[in-house]
Amino acid sequence: MESSILTLLIFVPVAGAVLMLFFAMLYGKENAHYYKWIAAITTGIQLVLAGILYLNFDPALSITESPFTVQLNWITHFNIQYFLGVDGLSIPMVLLTALLSFICIISSWKIEKQALGYFSLFLLLDAGMMGVFLSMDFFLFYIFWEVMLLPMYFLIGIWGGPQRMYAAIKFFLYTLFGSVFMLLALLALYYYSDPHTFSLITLIQTVGSIDATLWGLSVKYLIWMALFIGFAIKVPIVPFHTWLPLAHVEAPTAVSVILAGVLLKMGTYGFLRISYPLLPGEMVNFAYILAVLGVINIIWGATNAIAQIDLKKMVAYSSVSHMGYVLLGIAAAISDSPAGAQAGMNGALMQMFNHGTITAMLFLLVGMLYDRTHHRWIVFPNDYEKPELAGQQGFGGLGAKVPVYTGFVAFAFFAGLGLPALSGFISEAMCFIGGFSVFRTLTIIATLGILLNAIYFLRAYQRIFLGPLNETYKDLPDITHRELFTIIPLAALILFFGVYPAPLLDMISPAMDGIIKIVQSVI
Amino acid sequence: MDSLQSYLIIAAILFSMGIYGVITRKNAVAILMGIELILNSANINFIAFNRFGGMENLDGHVFSIFVIVLAAAEAAVALAIVINLFKNIGSVDVDDADLLQG
């Protein structure tokens, strides 16, 4: 049982998708109801499996010792292995993926357009994400990384907003551009290391001895840069971020949740899983640049968010800003004070998890508003299709009309701007503590981001929910039970980890200590 | 004049004339004539090499006989295609065959 649980986590959704195809063959494609239920049950099973994994997980064990690890030969000819494992770095991401997938299926309950396609692609996407976080073989990792793009392309392209086709291909081209460089890095790592292997565990030992040069640069540096491009586009690090606002805005709600909640984390996860342990020397040299990029992300994302009048776009840019904290945190691994390095790294991973829950909640709430009102303009743009509305406020005074909804939005906004006692605060603070121990000035600049975050969240809140009620929305219905069901678990997690982060911290810190040790050993 | 060199020069001249014809002519039949020149220049090479190159076998002769046969077959097919084109578009000028482009 223990060794098959990781395989099941990946392939239960695939089985669900296959089952849907059988249903479609037997009962015709029209019956959307079956597909919803199959999707909900499969992701539910996956969530339960993730729960079992969490309960039996021992953070002290490394991948090689863990009972969950699966290592089988796939293609002996290239020494490619089916190698899955879980450690403190991947488990929060696995839990997040399972939780968000389930929630997203529930939140997509009203999808009627081509339900078979939507739910089966969603399950494949789920499987791909799970695979990325569980693979310990670089080849397998790469496969899952790419596999995930395909359903994403279709999900944005078919079920998205008005500019969906452009958004879908732009997303795809950007991320593929990044991942092809990763393919080169993958091959270089394989052929330069001795023995030739894709195993991320073995590579940690063998990569160090590479001392070849190419085009006057060291091969290790080139590999680092190739990986950096691949991961940076995913994070996204400014200036590679331009695909993000478009994709987030055009995607349907559930897909935005997955994009912001899980996909962005893959970039930083890649840094921690691959770049850091394999190429610590290059990482140390690059750390300062990484921190600078992180700060740019924080400020650039936040200032852009301030400028947005589309609520969803504002939330999308807030993600760019929040991922900046993660970058700052992981750059702090080079800190000469052990506490600083620990705070930075643990804070970064916690921020990845917490941002996943917070941003998921934000996108879900925006989606609910959009479902009811069919627009999400905080302020109508000047060239709006109805000229009489141009420049007017989009909403106003909804607070009195839909109090429960407003309460949750207030909760999510406060979590997003980092209010103490909510989870975002703790992880952001830890990132700053870590960052401050190495990059003083930069971190001080970065704290500006908190202020900027507060500006756009509070202003949006005020414009939408306070003031006199906009008469157009006098019949606006409040949140439904199904919607509550999607929001409450996230809110509970945000509150719980805001007050008591120890369970999360205990789970991840041994793994992060391991990475810090590798990095510190080359300074 | 009875040396390898003079034959090779003649072949080279024929070859160049053939290429020139193929590149500059617009008339499909004239282009085909250019191609024939190229094939025949190669034939001269083969025979000359075989005669003056001190070869023990007759490979060059055999080769050129095959080339002559193939040139005839190729010309037959090519001319049939040109005639068919003439029936359909009323011209043998390659510039008039311009439906497919981009």
Added chain:
Amino acid sequence: MSNLSSLSFYIPELIIIIAILLVIVLDVIPVCKKYTFPLSLGAILLASVFLWQSYGESHGLFMGMISIDPFSHFFKMIFLLSTFSIILISRYEKQLDSNYSAEYNALLLIVLLGMFLMSSSINLIMIYLSIELVSIPSYILAGMLKNDKESNEASLKYVIFGSFASGLMLFGLSILYGITGSTDIGVVTAALQAIEYPLSIYFPLILILVGFGYKISMVPFHFWTPDVYEGAPTPITAFLSVAPKAAGFAILIRVFYTMFTLEGSVSATLPLTNINWPTLIAVASAVTMTLGNLLAVQQEDVKRLLAYSTISHVGFMLMAFAIISPDAVRAIMLYLFIYLFMNLSAFYMAIFASNKLNAHHINDWDGLSRKNPVLCAFMALTLISLTGLPPTAGFVGKFYIFAELFKHQQFYWLAVVAILNSVVSLYYYFKIIKSMYLVDVEGEVNKIEAHPVVNWSIILFSAQNILFFIYWEPLIGFIEKSINLWSG
């Protein structure tokens, strides 16, 4: 081996020759005309059986004119499979006039025979003859639609480019004969190593490369490709895009690995010291894939788009050809094998679309996924595979090619060019996917069913993309056994 004793190793070819003659004879007897189609298919099946039985044998036949070896067997299987499939599918193509079906099948069988010879020629005379034997019937096939102006034009362009290229090659062969004194490629190798002036080798080398390059449509000898592919009847386009191209690669590998390497065998690791043809090939490869891709991006006609994309695939295969090693040959063969299936299924889908909807322009494919969801799903799989994304066999093919560059630590710049190209190719292949899936169509749509033969051809040829991704080890093992050239 003497002529008479060679015949017993020559049974598959003999079967094809007999079938060609029978088809031509039966065509003139009105009652028998309808048997030509099953006869052609049956002959191919029979030839495959005999070919399979003799797999692994290695002989030089007809006094050193041709050789049979596992390498040629591998390619012959590819030819048999693609010709069989094309003959089968052509029956269900509306464009083709069924009155000429016997001639059509006979011509395809002649091309098949030519390709058989191409893959096993070891003599300059046979090389030239076999290339012509493939080319001349191809010119006729491209112009098979006698009253269609586009088809006429395609065949005219094909015949002019084709005979010009083979003329240049012939001139190169004559020079090569002159400087080495033999037409046997094994003897030529030995003679070439003694030659002091590199220029005298470069000149015939480049001229020969023109001939082969035109067959595989390598830039700059690719001009005929898009026009011929667009104008020719679609089954012929599908055929030309795989089988003669595979034959071109077979002869390219055999000739270059035998004539222009030090050892004169596939296990050689060095080019002739006095000429550096791998760099020449690497540059040609980069130019080929880049130009093919950049032109494909601008295309709006599906057939033309696929035509340009085949050029870029050739560039990919040439990338491995720039590395001299048995593993590189293996990578090319693997890629060719996968490429055969995915390209055929893509073109069959184009046949389906043009038969049922008269669709040529990409916009005509709008909303096709709602008219035939199953075929469109497989077409999407094929296009993903052509792009080279996992989880498809196309990715495996590309992976092996890239791996060769890294393994031999050569031409890294080419790898960077190639990956950027695969990003570009995503854009145009996904234009078709976008049309099929993303574009909304108004109103009711009627389901369109393909003929079962077309339907299952597309599905089978496309499904291998998943199969060979999940487990490709047996395939690579088979190819490994097949890299075995007969040498003297």
